[in-house]
Amino acid sequence: MSKEKNYVKRTQRDYSMSLKLQIVHEIERGELSTHGACKKYGVQARSTVVSWLRKFGNFDWETQTPSQMAKTPEQQIMELEAKVTLLEKQKAHLEQQVNFTDKKAIIFDMLIDIAEKEYNIDIRKNSSPEQLSYLKKNKNKP
CATH class of the missing domain: 1.20.5 (Single alpha-helices involved in coiled-coils or other helix-helix interfaces)
Incomplete structure (x- = not known):
């Protein structure tokens, strides 16, 4: 018996902004690859993740440098x-x-x-005489 995966067409609205930003941050910190993000978060297409990187990331895709825009x-x-x-x-x-x-x-x-x-x-740790005198001294202070 083979299990068939039912393809469900998803749109950008299916993913919350916080999820998109979390994925972008994890990729930019080097914790995930784009393929890894797809697997971990169930994003169907790598191009979707790449588009989020371009929109929300700190990387200038034209010159391949971090963006200061x-x-x-x-x-x-x-x-x-x-x-x-x-x-x-x-x-x-x-x-x-x-x-x-x-x-x-x-x-x-x-x-x-x-x-x-x-x-x-007695199961609890017994205090040493130095600790007891310190505790008594501080207990008497108003």
């Missing part, structure tokens, strides 16, 4: 909006990770308390 205000706004969206997604993901880590720390702390009671041993 100023971008139009519309391009700058679109890039900044895409970056904001990407940063908001990253922030939400990091907040989720922090929440998970906090819960994990609470659970581990509870497990240590249970183990200390159950086995009647």
Whole structure:
């Protein structure tokens, strides 16, 4: 049995601006090739990625040098909006990770308390006398 891939015609509107910019940045940083970007992100044609590089990249395709041409205000706004969206997604993901880590720390702390009671041993690290005197000294300060 051979699986046939159904061809779905896609347009530029099928790809978000943040995705386009992310692909361009990854290629320009040398993390991906144009073919690699097509495979990784499911872009059907390499020419699509190349057109994004020409539109949004920092490379002058005429002279093969990095471009110093100023971008139009519309391009700058679109890039900044895409970056904001990407940063908001990253922030939400990091907040989720922090929440998970906090819960994990609470659970581990509870497990240590249970183990200390159950086995009647001190699991937590005991402080050295120098640390104890330092802690007592700072605890008494108002």
